[in-house]
Amino acid sequence: MLRKAEIDRIEATLEEMFPDAFCELIHRNPFELVVAVALSAQATDVLVNQVTPGLFAAYPDPASLAAAPVEEIEDKIKRLGLYRNKAKNIKALAAQLLAQHDGEVPAERAELEALPGVGRKTANVVLSVAFDVPAFAVDTHVERVSKRLGICRWKDNVTQVEATLMRRFKRERWSKLHHQFIFFGRYHCKAQRPNCEACPLLDMCREGKKRTKGLATP
Numbered sequence: 001m002l003r004k005a006e007i008d009r010i011e012a013t014l015e016e017m018f019p020d021a022f023c024e025l026i027h028r029n030p031f032e033l034v035v036a037v038a039l040s041a042q043a044t045d046v047l048v049n050q051v052t053p054g055l056f057a058a059y060p061d062p063a064s065l066a067a068a069p070v071e072e073i074e075d076k077i078k079r080l081g082l083y084r085n086k087a088k089n090i091k092a093l094a095a096q097l098l099a100q101h102d103g104e105v106p107a108e109r110a111e112l113e114a115l116p117g118v119g120r121k122t123a124n125v126v127l128s129v130a131f132d133v134p135a136f137a138v139d140t141h142v143e144r145v146s147k148r149l150g151i152c153r154w155k156d157n158v159t160q161v162e163a164t165l166m167r168r169f170k171r172e173r174w175s176k177l178h179h180q181f182i183f184f185g186r187y188h189c190k191a192q193r194p195n196c197e198a199c200p201l202l203d204m205c206r207e208g209k210k211r212t213k214g215l216a217t218p
Contacts, residue, residue: 014180021179030105030130038117065094089117107131128175136174141185
């Protein structure tokens with residue numbers, strides 16, 4: 001387990017590298033955010049941002065989305081993976097918002113997770129970004145970075161990763177660190193070609209040290 005000094009170093013490094021990290025899913029309100037995050041499963045934010053302008057232009061609120069034929073929704077988002085299932089989910093999500101929440105996105109975790117297509121990660125993002133509730137959403141970037149740096153164990157599942165991150169970092173830092181971990185994983189510590197040689201945390205990274213072994217110039 002990392003010492004507190006090492007955790008503090010990770011936090012300080014991420015703050016130095018990505019002081020302005022933010023949610024890159026384009027949205028104007030909690031409804032657009034929850035739909036965008038639901039659509040982002042197994043899809044890049046870049047691709048989701050290419051799809052959602054047309055989707056929200058056609059269906060700017062829960063009422064219009066709930067009333068839309070699912071085939072029309074599919075056509076708007078067919079560039080995304082799993083688009084048929086996602087179309088069904090966001091249509092049902094909109095209908096549930098109307099039926100149970102007066103068309104408003106709830107700010108309670110249990111109510112968010114009860115929405116079709118919304119799991120814990122999506123709920124965490126919405127709580128954090130839309131409602132300023134401290135949360136540490138774990139996506140593929142957060143999981144990869146936390147395991148490479150030894151904050152979490154390789155065998156940990158996403159629930160265990162989230163619990164560890166919340167325990168090791170201060171609550172008031174969760175939301176920003178979530179975005180900083182994502183930026184670090186998306187733009188620096190990439191899945192296939194991480195920039196290990198230029199990484200300020202290389203000496204802490206188990207995988208990075210293996211990748212760079214023998215690459216140093218004599």
